[in-house]
Amino acid sequence: MKIATWNVNSLKARLPHLLRWLATARPDIVALQETKTQDAVFPVAEILSAGYEAAFSGQKTYNGVATLSRRQLEIIDRELPAYEDPQRRMLATRHGPLRVVNVYVPNGASLDSDKYRYKLDWLARLRDYMGGLLQAGDPLILLGDFNIAPEDRDVHDPQAWSGQVLVSEPERARFRELEALGLRDCLRAVDSRPGIYSWWDYRAAAYRRNLGLRIDLILADGDSTSRCRNCFVDVAPRKWERPSDHAPVIAELDLPS
DNA sequence: ATGGCCTGCAACGCAGGA
Numbered sequence: 402m403k404i405a406t407w408n409v410n411s412l413k414a415r416l417p418h419l420l421r422w423l424a425t426a427r428p429d430i431v432a433l434q435e436t437k438t439q440d441a442v443f444p445v446a447e448i449l450s451a452g453y454e455a456a457f458s459g460q461k462t463y464n465g466v467a468t469l470s471r472r473q474l475e476i477i478d479r480e481l482p483a484y485e486d487p488q489r490r491m492l493a494t495r496h497g498p499l500r501v502v503n504v505y506v507p508n509g510a511s512l513d514s515d516k517y518r519y520k521l522d523w524l525a526r527l528r529d530y531m532g533g534l535l536q537a538g539d540p541l542i543l544l545g546d547f548n549i550a551p552e553d554r555d556v557h558d559p560q561a562w563s564g565q566v567l568v569s570e571p572e573r574a575r576f577r578e579l580e581a582l583g584l585r586d587c588l589r590a591v592d593s594r595p596g597i598y599s600w601w602d603y604r605a606a607a608y609r610r611n612l613g614l615r616i617d618l619i620l621a622d623g624d625s626t627s628r629c630r631n632c633f634v635d636v637a638p639r640k641w642e643r644p645s646d647h648a649p650v651i652a653e654l655d656l657p658s
Numbered sequence: 659a660t661g662g663c664c665t666g667c668a669a670c671g672c673a674g675g676a
């Protein structure tokens with residue numbers, strides 16, 4: 402089973418890239434973030450023609466998540482329970498026994514902003530939600546754009562980034578709380594090297610110079626992690642014309658697809 | 659790395675991203 406995450410930075414702008422990538426990468430399941438697309442105009446037909454069913458939770462201009470699957474899927478939740486939030490950042494789906502939680506974690510803007518407080522609150526809610534899901538015991542994947550580089554080896558210049566949003570200690574502590582539940586970072590289960598990134602700034606030729614961050618992650622429950630055969634960033638679409646600033650991350654799990 | 663870009667919206671600059 403091949404499962405992927407990709408922040409496409411507008412589904413409308415990136416639909417040709419998505420279709421091209423689906424045709425070659427052929428993931429069984431892919432979680433998309435920043436679709437910036439209202440549900441009423443989601444490109445269901447194009448996605449279906451590519452061989453995928455789609456579940457989506459979108460809004461105009463900002464945010465928005467969608468989960469595509471080559472096989473049938475059903476929606477479990479479109480938001481974190483009991484959390485009043487107009488921003489569409491979460492979609493939980495079931496694929497047979499497998500449950501998939503697709504997240505677009507708030508960016509946080511800067512440490513002194515209300516948005517940073519919102520980010521920390523949101524992550525606490527996500528932790529509680531995942532804790533509940535883990536009780537059930539079925540295979541569980543949490544993936545998406547976490548807007549957190551978990552460790553310094555996930556940052557091209559830790560000194561320059563030190564203390565900033567995306568790497569600051571309070572948000573990293575929230576990430577470790579997710580790990581403490583028993584969720585494991587699939588990429589780190591198979592590859593301990595520094596310098597592996599999933600996002601590069603559009604400015605300053607950052608991709609060419611590999612000035613990036615690893616903030617797009619695939620986490621799996623313990624049993625599923627032990628079945629993680631491979632996990633890697635697929636940098637190919639980042640080299641295409643008018644790319645998303647994020648590249649897809651793919652995990653190959655020894656789970657029935 | 660202290661800066662350069664991109665997207666959507668409805669403008670003809672802004673908010674937001676990371």
